[in-house]
Amino acid sequence: MSISCSTDFIEFANKLADASGVILRDYFRKPISVNLKLDQTPVSIADQEVEKRIRQLISDTYPDHGVWGEEQGVEKQDAEFLWVIDPIDGTKSYLAGRPIFGTLISLVCHGKPILGIIDQPILNERWQGMCGFTTRFNNTEVSTRNCSNIENATLSVTSPDMFNQEEKLNFLELSGNVSMTIYGGDCYSYGLLANGLIDLIVEADLKPYDFCALVPIIMGAGGSITDWHGKELNVRSDGRIIAAGNSELIPQVKAVLTA
Secondary structure: OOOOOOHHHHHHHHHHHHHHHHHHHHHOOOOOOEEEOOOOOEEEHHHHHHHHHHHHHHHHHOOOOEEEEOOOEEEOOOOOEEEEEEEEEOHHHHHOOOOOOEEEEEEEEOOEEEEEEEEEOOOOEEEEEEOOOOOEEOOEEOOOOOOOOHHHOEEEEOOHHHOOHHHHHHHHHHHHHOOEEEEOOOHHHHHHHHOOOOOEEEEOOOOHHHHOOHHHHHHHOOOEEEEOOOOEOOOOOOOOEEEEOOOOHHHHHHHHHOO
16 A cells, blocks of 8 residues: 555545436436346446446546446556446445445556545445545544454444355354344445444455455555455455454454465
8 A cells, every 4th residue: 555646536536426426316216227237236227327427527537547347347457547436336225225335436556446435425425545644434534443353343244145155154153253243235334344333344256346445445544454365455356355443353354264
């Protein structure tokens, strides 16, 4: 996380979040068009319109930058700066009218996430993280909770269905060792971890647009976020994630997950 990040980029990222929020609020809790993708996950007209709008703004402002979005794929992947976008992380929650989804906006430099935003437009909540700065929640600095033992930790996962059979067995063992396990939340849970309300998140099968924005947010709040082997995340990571409010939790979790 040593690469510097211009404040111009965070101002622009907030502009992208503002634009996406207008679209998402307009469609929220209304009957809208929904299709199933090849992996049988839903995609709505709201997902598509948000990504289209964000891509247009990036193209207009930073034409040399690349873009990687969940719905429309990657352009200029080898560019120095790559915007990695998930228009709605938690589409199922969005379609069900539950305000625990978020738009994820990340800027990656040479493969490493240097800027991240989680935007929850219904609750008007926004987390922003950037290399060299403390994470802010609605423009107030936040920090993670100092829990150093998994026995005292609150663990979160979006769904156990994201794990394969072996991973699920390891996760269940971990879940049996913590104080409490909660389910659901997608990116919103990572914001709560940054705010010191959750101690630990373990997930798998995530794509770069699912996790790149989370890295600067968790790190900037004093937490740690790695793969299951404790390695730093980048766009080539395998999508198995450990996020912890206290870095001392990482080796404890890793010992269970990779046993």
